[in-house]
Amino acid sequence: MSLETLRPSPAFASVLPIEYVDLVEHGPYTNRSGDGSKQTVKVTDMGKFKEVIEEHPMCAGCAMTLFIRLAYIGMPNPEHTIVVGTAGCGRLAISQASVPFIYGNYGDTNAVASGLKRGLEIRFPNQKKDVVVMAGDGGLIDIGFQGLMHSWFRKEKFTTIMLDNEVYGNTGGQESGMTNHGKVLKMAPRGKFGDKIDALGLAKVAGVDYIARLAPTNPARVARTVRRAIMVAREVGHSYIQAYTSCNIEYSIPTPDVMKDAFEIEKERYGFEEIVSPEAKAYLDEVEKKPKTKKTD
Amino acid sequence: MANVKGSSVCRTAVDEGKPADWVPGGEKQTVVDPMEMFHKLPREKLFITGSEAARESMRRANIDIAIAYPITPQSESMQQAGYLYDEGYIKEYYRGEEEIGTFSAISGASRAGVRALTATSGPGLMRGMEAISSWPGARTPIIMLNMCRVINTPLAIQPDNIEMSFLLNTGILLLHAENQQDFYDYPLAAIMASEQVDVTLPAVVSVDGFFCTHARGPVEVTPEEFKLPPRDGWRSAVPAMDNENPPARISRDAPIQKSNFISYHMHASWQQEVFAAVERSAKYFDKYLGGLIEVVNPDAEDFIIASGCAVSQAREAVRQEGEQGRTVGLVKVKSIRPFPTEQIFEAVKGAKRILVPEFNQAGWLHKELCAVLYGRCKAVIKDGPRVFGGMTMPTEMIMEWLAEFRKEVK
Numbered sequence: 001m002s003l004e005t006l007r008p009s010p011a012f013a014s015v016l017p018i019e020y021v022d023l024v025e026h027g028p029y030t031n032r033s034g035d036g037s038k039q040t041v042k043v044t045d046m047g048k049f050k051e052v053i054e055e056h057p058m059c060a061g062c063a064m065t066l067f068i069r070l071a072y073i074g075m076p077n078p079e080h081t082i083v084v085g086t087a088g089c090g091r092l093a094i095s096q097a098s099v100p101f102i103y104g105n106y107g108d109t110n111a112v113a114s115g116l117k118r119g120l121e122i123r124f125p126n127q128k129k130d131v132v133v134m135a136g137d138g139g140l141i142d143i144g145f146q147g148l149m150h151s152w153f154r155k156e157k158f159t160t161i162m163l164d165n166e167v168y169g170n171t172g173g174q175e176s177g178m179t180n181h182g183k184v185l186k187m188a189p190r191g192k193f194g195d196k197i198d199a200l201g202l203a204k205v206a207g208v209d210y211i212a213r214l215a216p217t218n219p220a221r222v223a224r225t226v227r228r229a230i231m232v233a234r235e236v237g238h239s240y241i242q243a244y245t246s247c248n249i250e251y252s253i254p255t256p257d258v259m260k261d262a263f264e265i266e267k268e269r270y271g272f273e274e275i276v277s278p279e280a281k282a283y284l285d286e287v288e289k290k291p292k293t294k295k296t297d
Numbered sequence: 298m299a300n301v302k303g304s305s306v307c308r309t310a311v312d313e314g315k316p317a318d319w320v321p322g323g324e325k326q327t328v329v330d331p332m333e334m335f336h337k338l339p340r341e342k343l344f345i346t347g348s349e350a351a352r353e354s355m356r357r358a359n360i361d362i363a364i365a366y367p368i369t370p371q372s373e374s375m376q377q378a379g380y381l382y383d384e385g386y387i388k389e390y391y392r393g394e395e396e397i398g399t400f401s402a403i404s405g406a407s408r409a410g411v412r413a414l415t416a417t418s419g420p421g422l423m424r425g426m427e428a429i430s431s432w433p434g435a436r437t438p439i440i441m442l443n444m445c446r447v448i449n450t451p452l453a454i455q456p457d458n459i460e461m462s463f464l465l466n467t468g469i470l471l472l473h474a475e476n477q478q479d480f481y482d483y484p485l486a487a488i489m490a491s492e493q494v495d496v497t498l499p500a501v502v503s504v505d506g507f508f509c510t511h512a513r514g515p516v517e518v519t520p521e522e523f524k525l526p527p528r529d530g531w532r533s534a535v536p537a538m539d540n541e542n543p544p545a546r547i548s549r550d551a552p553i554q555k556s557n558f559i560s561y562h563m564h565a566s567w568q569q570e571v572f573a574a575v576e577r578s579a580k581y582f583d584k585y586l587g588g589l590i591e592v593v594n595p596d597a598e599d600f601i602i603a604s605g606c607a608v609s610q611a612r613e614a615v616r617q618e619g620e621q622g623r624t625v626g627l628v629k630v631k632s633i634r635p636f637p638t639e640q641i642f643e644a645v646k647g648a649k650r651i652l653v654p655e656f657n658q659a660g661w662l663h664k665e666l667c668a669v670l671y672g673r674c675k676a677v678i679k680d681g682p683r684v685f686g687g688m689t690m691p692t693e694m695i696m697e698w699l700a701e702f703r704k705e706v707k
Binding site: 079080081082084099100102104105106108111112113114115116117118119120121122123124125129146147149150154 | 301302361362364388389391393394395397398399401402403404405406407408409410411413427428431530537538539540542
């Protein structure tokens with residue numbers, strides 16, 4: 001999409017909804033430098049620009065919603081991004097962003113994204129299109145496991161973001177493969193039998209080029225991590241982000257304590273971790289240094 | 298992508314071992330009007346298998362991406378698609394993880410606005426059914442070749458077209474090829490029909506496995522230097538998922554799982570539109586295939602109505618009946634979806650007896666015919682003979698059933 005596509009014809013300007021006008025005039029697209037490696041809007045500017053996602057029907061205090069908003073801010077080129085999702089809480093918010101969203105079948109995200117990305121490459125050989133899968137832990141590690149693994153092993157050039165709330169939130173609180181051992185949830189009346197699946201370890205074995213684990217405790221870091229993951233997927237290979245996005249309903253976290261929980265879990269077992277392949281590191285070093293070089297010139 | 302010049306993102310043909318000056322086969326072809334290809338271009342007669350006929354069809358179909366997953370008896374055709382990729386007639390190709398992954402990926406490719414092809418057989422079709430049944434609602438033009446094979450237990454690889462009955466109510470366009478020639482012609486017609494703006498639906502071309510896929514038959518093909526026009530991703534009932542449209546806070550694939558009347562209505566009206574689009578495709582198939590049905594001996598009292606391989610068997614039975622002085626009519630149903638109700642009714646309105654031989658246990662074509670002819674046609678519609686599990690259908694069997702039928706219905 002050319003950024004020009006966003007700008008309405010003057011004849012229509014007066015009849016456009018204010019929402020759209022705001023997106024055109026104050027959205028994350030408009031003030032960019034043209035260099036995709038740089039974020040045009042900063043997390044610290046939240047509230048000062050029109051986000052691609054604002055309204056959503058998520059539960060009050062949902063950490064996943066915060067993460068999703070930050071992820072959209074981190075996208076280097078939202079006007080050339082397509083998000084793929086599946087059933088789960090996250091899509092209730094994701095589907096209301098002004099970025100195209102593919103709502104596929106159960107657990108099909110990484111297969112759909114593989115075909116989509118390759119199709120877009122054929123149609124737009126000279127325009128990079130970013131494909132981002134954003135789906136829950138159940139959608140990716142349980143029902144979508146096979147597609148997830150094969151997209152990793154095939155080094156498909158898109159990004160997978162796991163919204164890990166460690167439970168099937170949308171269906172009412174059943175344990176998932178990412179639930180911790182011993183946790184009592186629906187369908188685990190005597191406590192979860194196995195351990196939390198080591199998805200990061202699997203990503204390492206599969207040779208994913210950029211792997212990151214984080215909690216939404218540091219908003220700027222979330223946006224930066226998403227941007228780095230998308231940039232790596234553009235040029236190097238697959239990227240995977242695993243984000244702790246607690247379910248305050250099923251885990252009975254009082255709404256005011258959601259961020260406190262995020263900090264605690266981060267400290268305990270969800271600390272920020274980045275695993276970057278040498279190729280991805282070389283690439284990131286190159287693109288992230290660029291602005292500095294320009295300044296010194 | 299490997300066979301796409303200018304792409305700087307993924308691997309190139311040179312990365313895959315092609316010389317720098319390699320020109321993909323597809324780039325040496327000339328685009329021709331579909332009607333010109335289907336009805337006017339000179340044809341050369343080959344003696345090839347159904348899988349090879351599929352290959353020659355794909356070569357001329359201007360396919361952007363083919364995603365394969367092996368299953369007997371389909372594998373040979375998708376291997377051939379691989380060779381076409383290597384020759385540069387298909388721009389992108391890979392083996393998917395299994396059928397759910399393959400058919401999900403092909404829907405992703407179609408959403409990107411490119412021409413996408415896949416193929417399967419019996420159990421593979423059933424495995425991928427969740428994905429397949431979501432294609433029409435997603436309004437994704439896709440071409441799928443379906444080499445019919447036994448499903449269910451005991452497991453067998455033999456020909457049997459019961460799997461087609463599972464596609465009848467999906468909103469997919471469904472053609473049934475009689476022989477190798479049809480398996481060359483029908484995919485080309487199906488692609489063009491499926492990509493029309495007022496259709497925008499996936500299409501399946503079924504053929505009876507082994508009988509057609511692995512046996513040779515005469516196939517008249519158009520010169521290989523001509524190909525169909527490419528898919529135009531901008532020309533579609535719904536926008537491609539390419540982010541080339543002004544943003545809107547409503548997704549093309551909106552989840553409508555709310556429990557309120559608007560959600561119910563949205564789903565219902567969307568489905569109505571899908572099935573209306575199936576009907577709208579009829580005019581294109583009529584044009585491309587020269588009719589949705591073929592009628593032999595239109596004035597007969599006794600008719601056989603069949604699709605797929607059963608048509609060939611019925612044709613021979615009709616010929617032998619003729620030798621014995623009995624005129625038997627034949628209706629070949631080329632298109633199962635859209636179902637040519639009116640054409641069939643017109644063809645058999647004077648009939649007294651209609652026999653429906655099938656290569657499956659369920660008799661799905663018989664049920665379809667009964668449903669649409671009920672109360673409109675005076676003929677008795679008899680279900681049989683039916684063979685399945687890989688059995689053949691000797692013409693003698695059809696003739697015995699006809700003889701019996703004449704005794705039953707005077």
